Amino acid sequence: MGRKKDSAPSLLVLGDLNMDMIGRVDEWPAPGGECLCPRLELHCGGVGANCALAIAPWGIKVRLLGCVGQDRFGDHLLDTLRKTGVDVRGVQRSSRSLTGILYINVTRDGQRTFFGSRGANQFMRPPDVPAGSLLSSTAAHLVGYSFLNPVPEKIARQILRQFHSRGKQVSLDVGMEPSKRIPKKILRLLPQVDLLFVSSDEAAILTGKSNPPESFLQLQRAGAKEIVMKLGKRGCLITDGEILREVPSFAVRIMDSTGAGDAFTAAFLQARMRGWPKLEAALAANAAGAAAASRVGAGTILSDVAATRKLLRTQRLKGTWEGIRLQILSRIQKARSF
Secondary structure, three states, X not given: OOOOOOOOOEEEEEOOOEEEEEEEOOOOOOXXXXXXXXXXXXXXXXHHHHHHXXXXXXXXXXXXXXXXXXXXXXXXXXXXXXXXXXXXXXXXXXXXXXXXXXXXEEOOOOOEEEEEEOHHHHHOOOOOOOHHHHOOOOEEEEEHHHHHOHHHHHHHHHHHHHHHHOOOOEEEEOOHHHHHHOHHHHHHHHHHOOEEEEEHHHHHHHHOOOOHHHHHHHHHHOOOOOEEEEOHHHOEEEEEOOEEEEEOOOOOOOOOOOOHHHHHHHHHHHHHHOOOOHHHHHHHHHHHHHHHHOOOOOHHHHOOHHHHXXXXXXXXXXXXXXXXXXHHHHHHHHOOOO
């Protein structure tokens, strides 16, 4: 996904838009018990919306394809995205369902449990914007959730074909539910995408291998070209040439891991679209994911490039990673777009 110069690359994102309701609690209730939180917070969410919101402040032009309901939650999501600079002309409105809604229960250790429905995301129709307009993007990013329903899957496969026919690259972020519900379909997709984002838990489900290096190797054998495996607070796994490398993480107090993976993905994508080396992209992504996990909620707070820069500036690393950290800081300081 490299580019020779930093000249405002653009990204087409196809994925879910949800309204996230977040409740922070001290502990998980016993079955049949009661659990009250001090307040409920509303945030823009969904893996597609989160990626778009997180990558726009990096100076990437982003167009989002998706679907929301004919309701106030849908109004709020579109308004939030527009204010962040996301092009939402490809986001549809459906009367068949409410906007996707998730309740996210966050415990003191930052772990979250999801309840809800994808809602209108399931009822997306073929895009009513010109194909040429969509194909003007530098690259495309898909999510596994789009392959759960027939029409979004058809759109995703069309994007794959059309972008590849023009020599443009397509990335895929798998997701937990697709890993569980359609593992064989996801595995068949691997040779067709240029860059695969997958968590260690998702990889374990897809491959049957609980050890991250083993599942990484299994995904390679299944045809994955370039893999970025998210390890949560441990960082990530990538290949450096033929060598499997664990990229170090950044120490933060984890408040809420909701959307941290999306912030990670966005930072990695923007780096690779600008031609940064893979190790730099991975380390910058770890910093972005850690910065997002140190705050509650997803949505617009994911787009905190300043917090990512602060982590990179204040936390020194060991060995060769220290030089890579300094190189990333130099790139960010020289950039004019973020």
